[in-house]
């Protein structure tokens with residue numbers, strides 16, 4: 801598995817162990833992880849800290865030049881909120897673990913010039929499928945349903 805996707809998956813697993821929603825993300829700049837995070841809805845009672853937002857938050861404030869040289873890895877296709885953050889900060893590349901269990905705003909990202917690569921990783925698919933089956937109410941809350 802891609803080393804950065806593996807790091808994102810480890811974040812997702814950490815979230816699951818904490819009783820949270822198993823989605824993880826890392827922000828990579830020039831081959832180095834500068835921010836990592838996972839969905840914090842349950843753990844912190846947060847309505848905005850999806851995995852991607854948590855990774856961005858943990859990377860701290862960065863200049864536009866840094867964001868423009870970053871790739872964002874996420875175990876799951878990014879929702880409209882996270883897509884908005886990716887577009888706002890001009891992150892040019894997103895690597896998605898899978899989009900079978902949830903299709904995010906990949907078309908919007910591509911339409912705005914972002915390179916989106918979907919790996920359809922079986923570990924990511926399995927983790928989300930198991931979670932959605934086990935906690936459908938919590939999952940629906942996370943995606944606004």
Ligand SMILES: [Zn+2]
Nearest residue numbers: 850879881882
């Ligand atoms: Zn999101």
